[in-house]
Amino acid sequence: MKKILVTGGAGFIGSHLCENLSKDSNNLIFSLDDYSTGTKSNHVPRVEYIKGETKNIDQYIKFNPDIIYHLGEYSRVEQSFEDIIKVWDSNKNGIFSVLEFTRKTGSKLIYSGSSTKFGDGGLGRSQSPYAWTKASNTELVENYGTWFNISYAIVYFYNVYGKREISSGKYATLIALFKEKIKKGEPLTIVSPGTQKRNFTHINDIISGLVLVGEKGFGDDYGIGSSESYTILEIAEMFKGEIKMLPERPGNRMMSDLVTSKTEALGWKATKSIKDYINSIWTT
DSSP states (O other), rough: EEEEEETTTHHHHHHHHHHHHHHHTTTEEEEEEEESSGGGOOOTTTTEEEEEOOOGGGHHHHSSSSSEEESSSOOOOOOGGGHHHHHHHIIIIHHHHHHHHHHHHTTTEEEEEGGGGGBBBGGGGSSSSSHHHHHHHHHHHHHHHHOOOOEEEEEESSSEEEETTOSTTTTOOHHHHHHHHHHOOOOEEETTTTTOOEEEEEEEHHHHHHHHHHHHHHEEEEEEOSOEEHHHHHHHHHTTTOEEOOOTTTOOOOOOOOHHHHHHHHTOOOOOOOOHHHHHHHOO
């Protein structure tokens, strides 16, 4: 039996990963989540859920996982300016504990970096507390690979959307937020200038790439993102709602380079289109 630990397993992406992995009866799946954004409603069968922070991973996990998918970090750009203490605790204290745990257990580590690292010609890596912690964490993971010979792969997600996306509150993400606003007849709010480009990628495509990298990937630069790129304004126009512009905010990158060649070399490709997804909202 293969023991697999997913940090953030009760969150949006983590729950889908757990669901996918649990279909294989040879896998024993464990989730470690602090439930800061994850919820019990995201729980899926055949997963053992453990509540706790990754910075205390060695207190909660008393076995040696074969593989660790480390998704359980703070993951919002603009909000990270006001959440700086939470960002540091989750992303910096957390990654150190996870890496030390990995070093001692001999597990393979799949670390979820951030595509903000590739934003605006490389300037994106320092545009927010969130972006900097994630970019510097990828360097630490690489260094642990060199220093202590840990087995690792680093993945980068591009603007994930789909089922279980957070649709309300401070940590809501764009596509789910727009869906909710359309339902309520509210205007779609866009942070100026609205020409920011994003590669929106369906959760199913993210998970297929993530599992493939977990099985076959080693090293850095496994981007998982759709080649289709749209501005936020173009996305809002697809929803056909009233648009309300908001003032520009710090940390908001204009674009990101798509780095998917290594993932595609493993046999992965995106199959879903954001345009089809939005059109389906009007027919359901």
